[in-house]
């Protein structure tokens with residue numbers, strides 16, 4: 001029997017507060033679905049940051065060593081105890097004093113405020129469902145600890161496609177615990193997050209784009225006298241990833257794939273230009289020799305688009 005289960009909780013269910021607190025206590029993690037975050041806002045923010053990370057503008061915002069805000073290039077961070085740098089780049093926004101790139105609209109700050117609102121709700125749930133003998137250790141209600149905090153961090157992480165020549169020990173994010181009170185992670189389009197279970201086995205955390213993953217960090221662990229664990233977690237590399245050119249014309253799109261890709265790979269599409277692009281899979285494929293997939297495509301507006309899936313990544317122009 002597996003007693004280590006990260007629960008997926010309906011934000012609007014009547015017992016959400018209890019279930020979330022219980023999952024945090026048992027595993028250090030919980031997943032929230034059916035929340036009120038605006039999906040169009042999320043998609044717009046993803047799109048803007050996708051363009052930002054693909055551009056050279058990012059180098060104008062190189063991180064400040066003292067303030068720790070700004071852009072952190074690939075291989076700037078390694079987990080405690082690891083010498084190999086993580087395969088990610090990221091940007092730190094501290095509101096209201098940190099730098100926000102001028103190429104990024106105010107939607108990111110709007111999303112940040114909405115995430116803080118959810119953090120306040122989650123902390124209230126934890127306050128309400130923590131036993132009194134544990135709660136007595138808190139210097140103030142947890143929800144009050146983040147009010148007007150100057151160190152509340154919004155971290156935008158980008159995992160660029162792997163080129164195949166990376167250090168074999170390098171992963172997206174090596175095993176670590178978070179140092180903060182709680183983390184709210186907006187799920188990306190790729191899975192890969194794993195938590196270390198009580199049996200020392202790595203367990204995949206269920207993700208769907210838009211779901212929120214909540215975890216307790218070192219600070220909550222300390223102030224609750226270990227009642228809430230700060231669970232070790234990591235982000236592993238996808239099994240395959242590379243760049244592929246999309247050649248598209250109205251109504252059809254074909255993608256050249258690499259040998260060995262699993263049949264049944266799914267596309268999800270991030271809009272990287274103007275308009276929107278929806279790809280529905282159709283047609284057939286082989287995985288030996290010349291590999292191609294034909295999909296039907298509906299789109300509004302020409303532009304450059306990026307398609308990602310769990311295993312691979314594609315870039316192309318739709319005209």
Ligand SMILES: [Fe+2]
Nearest residue numbers: 176177178233
């Ligand atoms: Fe983390």
